[in-house]
Amino acid sequence: MSGVPELLVLRLLANQEMYGYELVRTIKLVTGEAISIGEGVIYPILHNLESAGALKAKRKPVNGRTRVYYSVTTKGQKRLQLLISDWQRINSGVKAALGEPEHA
Amino acid sequence: MSGVPELLVLRLLANQEMYGYELVRTIKLVTGEAISIGEGVIYPILHNLESAGALKAKRKPVNGRTRVYYSVTTKGQKRLQLLISDWQRINSGVKAALGEPEHA
DNA sequence: CCCAATACCTTGAACTACGAGGTAATACTA
DNA sequence: TAGTATTACCTCGTAGTTCAAGGTATTGGG
Numbered sequence: 448m449s450g451v452p453e454l455l456v457l458r459l460l461a462n463q464e465m466y467g468y469e470l471v472r473t474i475k476l477v478t479g480e481a482i483s484i485g486e487g488v489i490y491p492i493l494h495n496l497e498s499a500g501a502l503k504a505k506r507k508p509v510n511g512r513t514r515v516y517y518s519v520t521t522k523g524q525k526r527l528q529l530l531i532s533d534w535q536r537i538n539s540g541v542k543a544a545l546g547e548p549e550h551a
Numbered sequence: 552m553s554g555v556p557e558l559l560v561l562r563l564l565a566n567q568e569m570y571g572y573e574l575v576r577t578i579k580l581v582t583g584e585a586i587s588i589g590e591g592v593i594y595p596i597l598h599n600l601e602s603a604g605a606l607k608a609k610r611k612p613v614n615g616r617t618r619v620y621y622s623v624t625t626k627g628q629k630r631l632q633l634l635i636s637d638w639q640r641i642n643s644g645v646k647a648a649l650g651e652p653e654h655a
Numbered sequence: 656c657c658c659a660a661t662a663c664c665t666t667g668a669a670c671t672a673c674g675a676g677g678t679a680a681t682a683c684t685a
Numbered sequence: 686t687a688g689t690a691t692t693a694c695c696t697c698g699t700a701g702t703t704c705a706a707g708g709t710a711t712t713g714g715g
Contacts, residue, residue, distance in 0.1 A: 451645060
């Protein structure tokens with residue numbers, strides 16, 4: 448029903464490639480601290496999306512550490528579109544229900 | 552993360568008492584078909600909220616059938632407020648992330 | 656030298672949600 | 686009057702989601 452973490456991951460990666468640890472920080476940043484998603488959520492999502500062919504990974508050694516950069520594939524863009532329209536549908540439904548003072 | 556079904560149940564019952572079967576239909580109705588929540592989701596939520604003291608149940612025989620009407624307690628209203636503010640927080644976060652064309 | 660930060664990861668549990676079924680009564684239709 | 690649809694309750698098993706807590710290894714600052 449929610450799928451918010453996956454939506455955010457795909458949305459941010461559609462902008463530019465990033466690595467997992469960076470995503471954790473960026474999500475907190477762009478949502479103005481409203482949403483905070485831990486590494487224990489991010490990494491499984493990245494792995495699942497990659498094996499589903501929605502993301503592709505590129506390993507880059509930076510300062511001796513290895514970063515795994517992810518970018519969105521065509522399949523991933525379709526998935527993103529789907530998640531966005533799902534979210535908007537749910538959102539409009541909830542908004543309608545919340546702004547419902549009287550109803551028979 | 553989501554909690555949408557519970558939110559809708561509490562919100563609608565805050566308006567007026569209803570029974571489970573009625574909630575299923577009403578949710579579809581007020582959300583303009585955007586959200587459809589089955590009985591397999593509704594009834595467990597009603598039972599959980601009742602045993603948590605957020606709802607109180609009243610059995611009414613109607614046409615030989617028994618309906619269980621639920622209404623929101625003070626505790627339930629607090630819970631509703633909490634779920635609403637959670638939802639709004641998530642929603643503003645997602646909106647911020649979605650309308651994010653460029654970001655360093 | 657030690658601790659914080661970076662960067663990856665997994666695991667187990669909890670919670671959420673869904674579909675499929677099961678019961679029983681009334682109401683409609685043929 | 687027989688059969689089907691609708692109302693109305695419910696549970697169960699499963700699948701999916703999310704989380705906190707941990708574990709490893711490196712770099713950088715104090």
